[in-house]
Amino acid sequence: MSIVFLCPGQGSQKSNMLNELPDQKIINNTIEEASDVLQLNVRNLDKESALSSTYAVQLVLFIWSIAMGELLKESGAKPHFTAGHSVGAFTSSVLSNALPFSKALTLVAKRGELMESEFSSGFGMGAVNGMTERHVQSIISSLSLQESVFISNINSNTQITISGTIQNVQKALKALSKAGASSAKMLNVKVPSHSPFMERIAEQMRLELEKASVQRASIPYAANVSARAVTDPEKIRKDLSESIKKPVRWHDAMCMYYERGARLFIELSPRSVLSNIINQTFTDARGLSIQTQGADNCLELIKRYN
Incomplete structure (x- = not known):
């Protein structure tokens, strides 16, 4: 039976989510690296007031999920598949080893920046x-x-x-x-994500991604647009930009992984949105949120399923 790491999109954020992460070296290193790359203290982005910003929300979710993914990885846990919902696709691309953390981080920052400047209201x-x-x-x-x-x-x-x-x-x-x-x-979202209104932003992100070095994924990545498991760099690059203006076919992607033998879905999120969907959809699969169930319990189950 296979294991999937699930990476959340907007809507799963919580105030103080970065500052409430476990005080572990691998987590602190991830946060420090993010602060160094962005030249700002990312721990300030998870305040209630800061999370009114699309830019801040997307960054803190990305950093949080990567930090917890690194914690699991350090303990020997490895998924057979990854999937990211909306901006979580960038997290998925890192966990799949298609993009390095630092590059994906700057791309997420650019994505949030563009969305915030384009859609201030309405x-x-x-x-x-x-x-x-x-x-x-x-x-x-x-x-x-x-x-x-x-x-x-x-x-x-x-x-x-x-x-x-x-x-x-x-x-x-x-x-x-x-x-x-x-x-x-x-929803508490200020932009018309995954719709034709995002055409200009999708094009700008396409140009940004063209400059990025995307590697062949060593772990399959679930494309938001096609709902297929892909490893090809160009397909991942295309999905990361096109999904901004097209619907996320999350249900189809989860069914695809289920058909390929996935039965344990670990959500790297401060909430349990994606894992709840798994539990409502499949009677013989299990969805767990690392925040709700805890890293130790998730690790124990991962060992059983491997």
Whole structure:
């Protein structure tokens, strides 16, 4: 049975998340390296006030996940596959050994910077539960909102996120709730991620990634756009830029890994968003959050599954 390391995107952040990490040398070294590369004290980015910034959120999630991944790696734990949701794809690329930490860090910083400068207000995302992708799309189309509201993440068969202008996302959520969604609410995200609104940022990131040295991954990386396991450098490079403007097909990627024998999914996150989705989707697979279950328990299970 195979093991997957899951890397979160926006929405999994918590205040003080970096400062509450275990006081371990490998973790402190990761944080210090990040501060040196960015020429700022990254421990200041996880304050409640700082986390109102897209730039700060993406960086602290990336650094947190890498630090905990390094802790597991130091203890001998190694995944058979990796997968990153949205900005977590950059974390996944590091864990897959396609990008070095320092380069991925500067790319995440650039990504957050571009998003923050492009979308200061007027845009956002919403989460819909209890409806399929097809049903959500039919409601959006019935409201003639298909040019301003887009399906952005398919997290499970019945957990969908939408992106677009705040006014029309709110309008769509109201209609989806009336049409039978178990919940339909705005997310604390200020950008229309994974939608055509991000075209210009995706192009700028494509140019940045062209300059980066991406290696063949030694551990398969789940592409956000195609939901396929890839190791080819060009496919990883393309996914990291194109996924900014296209939907994240997370459910399909998790099903793909399940079909390839994955049964233990370890979420490198201060929350348990992705692991909860695994437990709701597969009856004979197990999703664990390293924050909730603890590194020691995760390590013990990894040994059993290896």
